[in-house]
Amino acid sequence: AQNGVGIFIRESLAQNVLEVVRISSRLMLIKLRMGKQVLTVFSAYAPQTGESEDTKNEFWNTLSDAVRKTPSSEIPLILGDLNGHVGNKANGFHGVHGGFSYGSQNEDGIRFLEFAESHELSLLNTYFKKRAEHLTHNGWRL
Template identity: 40%
Template sequence: MTGKGRELADVMERRKVDILCVQETRWKGSKARSIGAGFKLFYYGVDSKRNGVGVVLKEEFVRNVLEVKRVSDRVMSLKLEIEGVMLNVVSGYAPQVGCELEEKERFWSELDEVMESIPTGERVVIGADFNGHVGEGNTGDEEVMGKFGVKERNLEGQMVVDFAKRMDMGVVNTYFQKREEHRVTYKSGGRR
């Protein structure tokens, strides 16, 4: 494979990343394909122009995959057994600010269903683009987030915090201080 998939595989190899969740894949279909450099992408998308989610695995872990759940073009999960540990990797892509509330609620409902289907005692990692700002500081939300969020909390960020509380999880990227250039991963027209 050439292009973005190969570029992604090269970065994963260079940074020694074994498992990666990806969003906005914009690939139509429900497949698994090699992307080069010893990595395989499991993905799901219904439209080649928008959305799409996936999980990239180092080839040596592909044999450990027990289940692939492709829920929608915004939510999918893989269940792996690694050294006797059940690991569920969930990839999510929340609707952007400006999308209809109904679409946002559908995403959170799908994500809730995936989480509720995972047996107690199994490990879960969610790699997602939640398209929200949880805000700087954590007053009142210390149990689910650190104080190194970005900007002021918006509705979408509140949905992330509420989800973390429901699932007894943490918003991990808020626990570590980051350099300014690493705090936001998307820029549009000079805005962050």
């Protein structure tokens, strides 16, 4: 089976779409004009744990190149399944990781944090404490 990503957008925002680009089967972007600002939203599906290092490196290099090419006047937002556990502690990634999450870090999560740090991005969902029923373990809701 082939992995892939897509983008859904509310019909009322369709007139704000400036561009949609399929970068790879795992990565797309959509540029939206939001008032005076342009928002570049990346839809990403990272290789899972167990896939080859070459596949993972190719994905992260492609995403890195795409983010680097985003003009500084635009706001980048990366959404999707990045297939890593960033853990429940910032562990030296202050400014990137807000200190709230679930479970323990794994290698793919560290790769994700290093990527965010190198592009001066933050993992927004680690900045908010979640209710217990919203925490997940291995992709399943508790």
